[in-house]
Amino acid sequence: MTAPGSQFPTAATFALEHLDLRTMLAGGQAFRWQVASCGTTATGVVAGNLWEVRWSPPRFTVHCLSPQRLPESAQVFATWYFDLERDYRQVFAQLAQDEHLQPLLQPKRGLRLLRQEWFEVMVSFVLSANNHIARISRSVELLAARYGTPFSAAGKTCFAFPTPTQLAQATAQDLRKYCNTGYRDRYLMDLALQVSQSLPAWNQSATTATGELRTWLLELPGVGPKVADCILLFGFGRWDVFPVDTWVRKAVQLAYFPDQPPFSDQKLRAFALERFGPLAGFAQQVLFEAIRR
């Protein structure tokens, strides 16, 4: 389907065995999706466009609601963003070889990791420190409305997530006052400044090794080990990381070392990387979802 005003097809349909929109879109990896209470449709702004998705098994449909802005076909976008070329059957089969993880997998078959835009992920997870998912979502939306580029779609005004340069215009005062960022205001401002002044390096980071990218991220204000790993996982598609937060800490300890004294985050990370290797990031997401319910 090619909508008037668009030179690209604005809808695409895919066949999937499993999918859980709530977990995938509102589980704490992305913050701009609104999932309907039925759990079968959702809308969200991604990459400067408004999208609607539908899940009616086994069909996953993606529809662009701002066709005049679409820079590529909906199929190309969705294949990348929703990571549709990855063989999730094989991912689950591989992880099922772990006897401690195996019983947790079946309820999480609908879980997927998104390939989000890295700057939005940086900002979202700097906000995530000592914060609630609901409040993070609200701040992200307020940031977009105040500093992002507006566009109209589906009869309303939407806002692209601000670029580093756009967000660098912000003052700490306004971030705190209007975007509800709390004490993270200065982190965000300095983050936007730093990133906007080194954009070429970040844009070429696709070829950078995960370890090196991680050390770059750790130099950014408000980015510690956990946030850096989330940015790598959700924003740069690196699955060879294992973000350790309060939930995963409990989950790993409970599933693997129930009668041992608490491990340090460093030890937990090393354990997981050794055990799950290139699937560590996805294993983390399974553990996170399993313990959080």
Place this chain on the structure above:
DNA sequence: CACCAGGACGGCG
């Protein structure tokens, strides 16, 4: 109304 939230940071021993 305490307590906690997908932690990071700075200061201290």
Place this chain on the structure above:
DNA sequence: CGCCGTCATGGT
């Protein structure tokens, strides 16, 4: 290094 108090704000 590792440990500890602090940080702004609202959901539960």
